Amino acid sequence: MKLAYWMYAGPAHIGTLRIASSFKNVHAIMHAPLGDDYFNVMRSMLERERNFTPVTASVVDRNVLARGSQNKVVDNITRKDQEESPDLIVLTPTCTSSILQEDLQNFVDQAQMEAKGDVLLADVNHYRVNELQAGDRTLQQIVQFYIEKARKQGDLATEKTERPSVNIIGISTLSFHNNHDHRELVKLMGDLGIEVNAVIPDGASVHELKNLPRAWFNLVPYRELGGMTADYLHTEFDMPSVRITPMGIVDTARCIRAIQVVLNGQGAAVDYEPFIDEQTRFVSQAAWFSRSIDCQNLTGKRAVVFGDNTHAAAMTRILAKEMGIKVVLAGTYCKYDADWFREQVSDYCDEVLISDDNAAIATAIARLEPAAIFGTQMERHVGKRLDIPCGVIAAPIHIQNFPVGYTPFVGYEGANQIVDLVYNSFTLGMEDHLLEIFGGHDTKEAITREITTDSDLNWSKDGLTELNKIPGFVRGKVKRNVEKFARDRQITTITAEVLYAAKEAVGA
Template identity: 25%
Template sequence: MRVVSGVYEGPSAHGILRVAASLKDVWVIFRASAHEEYFQVLWGPWARFEDRAPVSLSPAGGGTEDLEKDILEAVRRHPEVGAVIVARSDSALLSGEGVPEVRLPAREDRPRRLFRCPWQGPGIGENEAADLMLAELVREYAVPQEKTPEPSVNLFGAPVLDPRAEAEMDELQRLLEDLGVEVNARVPLGASLEDLRNMPRAWANVVLYREVSESATRFLKERFGMPRITTPMIGSAGTGAALRAVGEMCSIDGERVRKLVFRELARTAKLPWYTRLLSPRVLRGKKVAIFGDFTYAVGLGYALSREVGAEIAWSGTYLSHLEHDFAFHAGTFTEKTFVAEDPGEVALRVERTRPDLLIATHFEREAAGHAGASFLPLCPPAAVYPFVRLPLMGYRGAALLADAVDGALRRARRSSPETGPPEEPVWTGEALAALEEIPAFLRGRARRLAEKRARELGERRITREILEDSRF
């Protein structure tokens, strides 16, 4: 999630702050200019806990001596914390200021640790930094442990500020407990440093959100031999596949897994029922476009293409550091995959494709409206939405997805050319290229003015000349 308008990801400090604020026993020193107050968003209307976030500001520009004083002062004020993390804003990074080695006073039970995040850099985005931060903490704290007597797993989900973070965890924990598998730890949301230490007790790791847990779970696999399940648990088929994998890794009787899956399909999930009932007449010839992060974009693509039978025109992500992985997975349900970090570029793709249904981030709402596409903002970031208790993962998530797709495609059918408004003007390639030259924050207005001018002239095609004429 980014607070800055018009961009999909925040800088690296935002990812560090989100992971740290998700954990217990941790304090963050945010080294930044006085006006860079992103950390305040971690409490107030977005706060998950009643207490303020474990973050304090260390004003940049005062020298490393001041930073050392701020670190020691945080420990003095909060003697309960076991780890201190220093996160630097982009302006602090660009100033070349380093983080000093500081010897922290020890607690009675164990030493405190200082995390200086030397890997931070202006080119690292929010999600990649969150992944690196969690991996560094896991490497530091996880130690060899005896496995739990009964089957157990660690759940790796999204950090604080993701609107569905807790709801997704709750749904998957419900299913695992019905399967006879305990949850050893939920990471990072609500986890303590002791939970990180005890993670190797689990029999396997279930990765709900790869964006934040890819490096940590790979380390646990290499260091402790812990297998991981990475199948996106979105839709009935994806959820069932992941549960069967958990069953195999935890030596759960296959018949027990099948009974759980069939019971959930009968009582909870609506997606298979929806597909059998409505797919032939609602989805025939419908194009769907998807844009978002990694997990939700890939999981939704799998579910809609394989379970609902929709044609996925294209699927994109803004996570450039996961480009190859994304292309591999999304390439199984669409021939067109791409990475884009500019909402304007995504809007142009929507304009050229004119899908019947667009599933994307909240930034694509206006583009969907101009293209006449039904719109579902199901992919992070979701910067303006309150926390929700409805998961998109698991069988309950499959029911929510079925309802959402049904409503969206019914709206699309009602606004089809046979029953809906007159056909909108079509943009020529030259006009779209000219539109791309306009700054992103002005493109929406320029698009509306050009379409209005074309209708005034009775033209069904928007040319470069009409676009330029509409701006005067």
């Protein structure tokens, strides 16, 4: 077992709570010790939520350990049913409930006899899946529950809508810019003449789920959430799905063309090529930028990309195909889906890293010395220490990555936002020159510190002073060469004298 101070994907119950709290009028019960209910604070703060977050902790304390949990959990479910009148209450397992070997399904069955609303146990294995996998499974389970319920009641809507329509699956709370992507995807579908039958789970009512089969197809914009639901709907109703993330000019067009194929296969006879051409040639600022002198100044710049599968893969392709930027490393923390990621990015980067160890990506960044990083909030912290600019492109994220203004990352407007993020993440031209002349953030001694703590060398004050006189863009390389020189000669403290000797040894 390894102690981690940073987790890219949280425990399974966080994924379940994200899905439950994304639906309208759904309440979640989490049976866990006091202190594990940080989800409420996290969601209220990050999403700037005005309403009460619909998650209640059924606290495990010494009384529970002595007498068992059954009465407490059942009482909490029935109490919330009476107080909040939710359409659905979801009981989520936690590591604590697993350790106690509690029969949570029995608790749910008992509570259902008294509750007016529906009660459901989230069917996730807390030890085998993470937050993303649990969220995907929970969404599919809720959809299946209400589809089967409607089928039993003879209330299942299966007749297709008169006009082409879509279910957008996978928009969730606490995801990267999902609330903005929601608006942009709805607008894009409207521009294509496609009705939006449902968007789930964000703001949806569970009573609307019986209408999902009416859509002509499902759009799953994110690899991490919605795939299992789309698979279920395909198995039950033979519903086709489009699973291309419309990020960037190229992939947005590719997604639209895939939608065209699906609709024409059902007799719609649509042609979206004129729309794609107009957006690409005359409307999109991103397409214009890719041909401008500003983008040419980025050609050959070196970048590292790291994040979830969806955003890291899309950003890698955008940088390499649309902006001419050299991606020296593309990585993801979604180890469970590594094969897909490798397939998506291998042709567009020099190196692929699959890891959920933040130290591994930090060490790789320090080794590669890119001109910019595109990653999560953790890579932003790494960039601060190495004085490398970082644009945040994926969760986990900080409150600053939940902008109040409209900042989608999908569709044609999303492509514009990505261009701004990429361009502003590089130190370019006169800015770089002025920093060297007048000094700036790159003269801080912090740049000489290693990301990892396994160095056996110390730098004296005069050694650091001399090192900081070296231009920032080559300082890291000089530092590594000097340290190698010192290790080869069993020198443990690097002084200015050692630095001069090292420079002379390599003919610098």
